[in-house]
Amino acid sequence: MTDDVIRDTPSEGLNAREESLFEAPPMGEQERMVEAILFASTEAVSVKELEDRMPHGCDAAEALVHLRKRYEGRGVTVVKVGDAWAIRTAPDLGYLMQKETVEQRKLSRAAIETLAIIAYHQPVTRAEIEEIRGVSVSRGTIDQLIEMEWIRFGRRRMTPGRPVTFVVTPGFLDHFGLESARDLPGLKELRSAGLLESRPPPGAMPGPNSDDEDESPEGQSELFED
């Protein structure tokens, strides 16, 4: 039985740290607070938001380290989503949840590819997406992805025409269980194969007749520089 050990909140061994904080609750209490807040929310909660809701002087990041460890291997786990945190059921127990399963919207092949291109190449302009896929991107595809809150507008590219770029959202990361865009599957291989570099076509290559103004793909993947 491990329960007795679990039950007492780990407030020992943190006293040195606490003394330096102004009247902050013991770390064990802070962990409980983070636990309660994350349990209560369907959306990921940032460290800042946690601390805004916790008493003054709390260290939510520290509490999260403890909490994350506590839930390792459990039926629910503490996951990082971008720079926020959430509690999610363990993926191996998904089969128990048929009742909770939400009907997934069927995405077209074009939408899936466009999403992948945005995720792996972000920030990426529409012209660049079209150049990669070799066809023009329909308005509806982009709209659908924006509506699902998986992509959003990024900063404009500092090139002639200042085209808008697209990036993926924290909601995208949450949906696919990714801590950050760096954790995209196969990212390393794609990068080492040079497939994420932008290579301007030599001379006149046929492409989708993109009537867009934006034709100078460069300097993307700044998100992926480590």
Add this chain to the structure above:
Amino acid sequence: MTDDVIRDTPSEGLNAREESLFEAPPMGEQERMVEAILFASTEAVSVKELEDRMPHGCDAAEALVHLRKRYEGRGVTVVKVGDAWAIRTAPDLGYLMQKETVEQRKLSRAAIETLAIIAYHQPVTRAEIEEIRGVSVSRGTIDQLIEMEWIRFGRRRMTPGRPVTFVVTPGFLDHFGLESARDLPGLKELRSAGLLESRPPPGAMPGPNSDDEDESPEGQSELFED
């Protein structure tokens, strides 16, 4: 650190029991399942329903006992709702589910005037305040000022009816940066500071800012000895 103990799912010590069940998952696994289901379910789940969703041979009631123990003293607890089970925020952490926003508002004109009269004329009875302002003073205004801890009850006046008086508090002096109420500028100073309009010509039309409801000031002069 208790984490190491927590991390391994508690499958030991239950073997005797498991042997009697036909191929049921270890109790530690069953506990994980119950945990995940209770977490993700939109409503409380009964033991029967839990077992319907878990693999054959599971003992949800037993798993609940373990799970309940595990969550004792945590930020969330396993609670019984009717004859079903749910995970809920620990009662003592309910306050974390509130987000307080502080909004600063200007004190109403009635409150400012009442406060000013109390400050200049303390100790002053309500009847006197009304006489000076020329309108009745609402209960709410006095309550508000008392709640703000800017005024408090003074000694009762030794007149028929023994009415209560109001005086300003040290908190009031502190807020307005005054050492004592005597430091408040007198009428003459107000006038020379341009805060009092020069005396309007007799018979002149009332100005636009005297459109108030209160129109019967008279006979209060004995209060204004400066």
Add this chain to the structure above:
Amino acid sequence: MSETEEFQEDAMSVSERLAAEALIVDVEGFEGPLDLLLTLSRTQKVDLRKISVLELSVQYLAFVERARHLRIELAADYLVMAAWLAFLKSRLLLPPDPTEEGPSGEELAAHLAFQLERLQGMRDAAAKLMARDQLGRDFFARGVPEDVTRVRRVTYTATLLDLMQGYARIRTKDEFRPFVMDRDAVMTMEQALDRMRGLINYAGDWTELTSYLPEGWEVDPAKRRSAMAANFAATLEMAKRGELELRQGDTFSPIQIRRKSNDG
């Protein structure tokens, strides 16, 4: 070169031929020429890095030729790609012309190979992405989220200036006289009119307007002013109705009135 030659040369198996026909039948299903090229490249059964762009160009051109033969209308970009691949093919086959500007056939071919590899890379990545555990399918968020109730706490503030101004306002107010219309110092035009109508019948010739001022209104300047104004307005009214005449010798000289005689 005819398409039959092309296919004979390739010595396509029956299954390959069927696949090629299926391609044409499915042409609507392709997402552009690059997609078609990628599908065609699979028949080479090699790593995309080792693909023969020349061979691919030949395959593509054969495809377009065949589509034309079957009277299938291809979208413009398929034809643009065909033209470009024909150009590429000629560049790749002919020895390089040093006088020619622009990228070499090899450079163009390399870029096309890169594009195909990249598209394939993105397709694989998309598949891997979609194969991941997904929220609401494989893992789940809290079923009963507790809404964060927003508590709005209002604090009220006032400054010393507010306080003093408030006090000043009260003190200033009692220096005002409560405003009542001071009726006894005002004569209305109606009053004057009534009075003048009565008096004018008794007046003979031109009489100064001032002499019509009622008793007790001549001394107090305020009353005098009001009565004068009312009487003047009344005479104008009566003149308009043809009940009297008025005259003035000069600017600022006294105004005189008399009853208008009916007989002229």
